[in-house]
Amino acid sequence: ANNLQILCKYVKIILEFKFMMVVKTKLNEKMQKELVRPALIIYLIMMIIGIIGLAAYVIIKIFVENANVEYLLIFSIPFVFGLVVYLAVKKQLKKIKNNTRLNIYEFNEDFMNIKTMDNGEDVGTAKIYYKDIVKKRESKNYFFLFINNVNALPIAKCELTEDDIKEIRKLLNIQEKSSKTRKNKTTSN
Numbered sequence: 001a002n003n004l005q006i007l008c009k010y011v012k013i014i015l016e017f018k019f020m021m022v023v024k025t026k027l028n029e030k031m032q033k034e035l036v037r038p039a040l041i042i043y044l045i046m047m048i049i050g051i052i053g054l055a056a057y058v059i060i061k062i063f064v065e066n067a068n069v070e071y072l073l074i075f076s077i078p079f080v081f082g083l084v085v086y087l088a089v090k091k092q093l094k095k096i097k098n099n100t101r102l103n104i105y106e107f108n109e110d111f112m113n114i115k116t117m118d119n120g121e122d123v124g125t126a127k128i129y130y131k132d133i134v135k136k137r138e139s140k141n142y143f144f145l146f147i148n149n150v151n152a153l154p155i156a157k158c159e160l161t162e163d164d165i166k167e168i169r170k171l172l173n174i175q176e177k178s179s180k181t182r183k184n185k186t187t188s189n
Contacts, residue, residue, distance in 0.1 A: 020108055021164060025142075025156040027101040027116075029093055034139050035152055036089055043086040050079020105155055107171055114153065128153070136174050143168060 025031065053075020060069045101123075106113040110131075116124040128147060135146035143155040157165055169175075 020106060021167060023105045023107070023155055023160065023164075023168075025103045025105070025154050027096070027099055027103060027154070029097045029099075031142060031154045031156070032093055032096050034142055035144055035154060036093070037139075040086060040089060043082040043089070046078040046082030047086065050075045050077070050082060054079060103153065105153075107168065109171075130172055133172070136172055138169075138174055143172065143174070145172070 053072050057069055057072035057075070060067045060072070100119050102117045104115045104117065106115075111127055111129045114126045114128060115122060128145075132147070133145050134148055137144040137146070137152075141157055143157070144152040145155065146152045155168065160168070
C-alpha cells in the first residue's frame with residue numbers, strides 16, 4: 001500500500017507538470033521594422049495628406065486671384081508631424097542595427113519568464129502574466145505582446161513549429177488569422 005501511495009504521488013506530479021516552451025528572439029533591426037511598420041504607414045499617410053493640402057494651397061494661390069485659402073495651411077501640421085516622427089523612427093532603426101540583445105522567453109501555463117541577454121551577459125529578467133498583457137499583435141514573423149500602450153515584447157516565429165505557434169496562440173488567447181485574410185494581406189503588400 002505504501003508503494004502504491006508513492007507511485008500515485010509521482011503520477012500526480014507528472015500529470016500536473018505543464019508544458020514549458022523556450023523561445024529566443026533577437027532584438028534586431030528586422031524585428032523593429034516589423035513592429036513599427038503600421039505606425040510608419042500612418043505617418044506616411046499623414047505626410048501625403050499634408051502634401052496634397054499644401055499643393056492645393058500653392059496651386060490655388062498661383063492661379064486664382066484674391067483667393068482666401070489660408071485655411072489650407074492647416075495641412076502643414078500633419079505633414080510636419082508625420083515627417084518629424086517618420087525621420088525619428090528611421091533614426092531609431094539605424095541605432096538598433098548593431099544591437100546584440102536577445103530575449104529568451106520561457107512559456108508556462110499562466111505566465112512567461114523573460115531573460116534579456118546582451119553579448120552573452122544577463123542584463124534583466126521579468127515575469128509577465130498573460131492576463132497583464134495589454135494588446136497582442138501577430139505578424140508574419142512575430143507575435144508582439146504589448147505590456148503597456150508603447151512597449152512590446154517580440155516573439156520570433158522563425159524557429160517554431162506550427163504546433164509551437166498554435167500552443168503560443170492558445171496560451172495568449174490569440175485567434176489564428178484565416179488563410180483568406182493572410183492571402184489578402186500578402187497580395188496587398
